[in-house]
Amino acid sequence: MTFIKNRILLPGLLLLTTLAGAGLIARGRLTLFYAALASIAVLLEQTYEVLNFDVPVAQYAQVGLLSTAYFAVGWVAHTLAKYAVASQELAAQREIDLANMAQVSEHVIQEMHDGVLVVDGHGVIRQFNTRVERILGPLWARRDVPLSEYAPSLAREFAVWLSDDPRHPPSEVSVSRAVGARIAPVGHTRKAGAVIFLEDLTRIQAEARQMKLAAIGRLTANIAHEIRNPLSAITHATELLQEEPTTDATMQRLLTIIHENAQRLDRMVNDVLRVRRTDISHRETFKVVEFLKTFVEQFCQIQKVDPALFELELYGDPSVVFDRSHLNQVMWNLCRNALRHCQGKKASIRVIVDTDERGGTVKLDVIDDGPGIPPELRSQLFEPFFTTATGGTGLGLYIAREVCVANDAKLDYVETESRTGAQFTIFCRADKSTP
Helix, strand or coil, X not given: CHHHHHHHHHHHHHHHHHHHHHHHHCCCCCHHHHHHHHHHHHHHHHHHHHHHHCCCHHHHHHHHHHHHHHHHHHHHHHHHHHHHXXXXXXXXXXXHHHHHHHHHHHHHHHCCCCEEEEECCCCEEEEECHHHHHHHCCCCCCCCEEHHHHCHHHHHHHHHHHCCCCCCCCEEEECCCCEEEEXXXXXXXXXXXXXXXXXXXXXXXXXXXXHHHHHHHHXXXXXXXXXXXXXXXXXXXXXXXXXXXXXXHHHHHHHHHHHHHHHHHHHHHHHHHHHCCCCCCCCEEEEHHHHHHXXXXXXXXXXXXXXXXXXXXXXXXXXXXXXXXXXXHHHHHHHHHHHHHCCCCCCCXXXXXXXXXXXXXXXXXXXXXXXXXXXHHHHHCCCCCCCCCCCCCCCHHHHHHHHHHHCXXXXXXXXXXXXXXXXXXXXXXXXXXCC
16 A cells, blocks of 8 residues: 555656746746546546555555645745746846946947046056047057056156045045146046046036126127217318318328227227128138139238238139138138238238048148247237227227128137248148038
8 A cells, every 4th residue: 555655646747847937937928727537537547546455545645745736836836936927137238227327328428528547556548438549549559558648747746646545525626727627536546547527518518608798798789789870970061171171280180080990980880780791691602712702802902912922722623512602701810811911922822722631621721921929928819809900999890700600600810830921721621522
């Protein structure tokens, strides 16, 4: 009897582990079905034993308990499998979320206006964004480059920061006149490395200057409107007094002084009002060489100068996207300044047309052979109301630069230490649709 009992129960007990493993492997699917099959199998085996070997019917109770154990193990395996599947799905979703967050963080870092430079405790660059290369220059490797080789001045500031008191807040240092830096530790200790935030001070200064000039522009434009009417009355009254036959020489001289200064104020008012209209441009595509030849001819006729004073150096015949009247205004201002300071000889004013290597930018250089601009005045060239010429308004170069900005162009003064004279360069957007 014992032999028959073990013959049924021992294999049945072994089915418990098999049933549990099948439920976990199948991730909870068909687990109760497997339990039902196992229960039917042991019941049929018990029935066969009862019919053929005179096994007591009372042993059906043990088989029933074994079948109950099958369903219990199957239910537990089903529950554990569902929990494992849910945990796996949650982990997969978290992995996707982390990957998305990493991509978003990388995109945000790459698109930041400030440069981000990650440096370890030994001063080796581990990570950076594209803004760093725009501020400090191109980096020949993506990582593992010593900071001392890439940016020596920044490396010196980083070394000072490492030796400083770690309880101090993140340090703000100046790398150069155009670049500022803020150093923050990566971990609890500074030996673990730092994140260096680089700021382009020229951009910040330009934004501050634009906000200041915008406010000044609105104020001066309103004042200019109020000045224009009484100024016109003064000019008209002066002209009438000059026509009087009873005025003597002294009176004529005083009236001439009044008339000349009134005209100067009128030019200044017109320049101020023109500043408000620089952002309105009607761009068109045209050949720049043909435009310059016509411009030089008209300029020489109006200013009554010899055309041999100009020399055109043409390296190609590109097309530019610019407002023709705006470009004429900019060139007129640059050439008039060059005419005022040049030596007046043959080819004293050179106009050079060239394109960059990719063909996306056209450069227009206006160069004179005059005494040049003193280094201490170069930083003030494009500030409004700054002038060194007697009777000038000081708005010419400022308006010229604003006009270029309105046409997606750029006007810069090029420092030339090797020779005398001044050089201004206009960077225009080339039209790539035409050869």
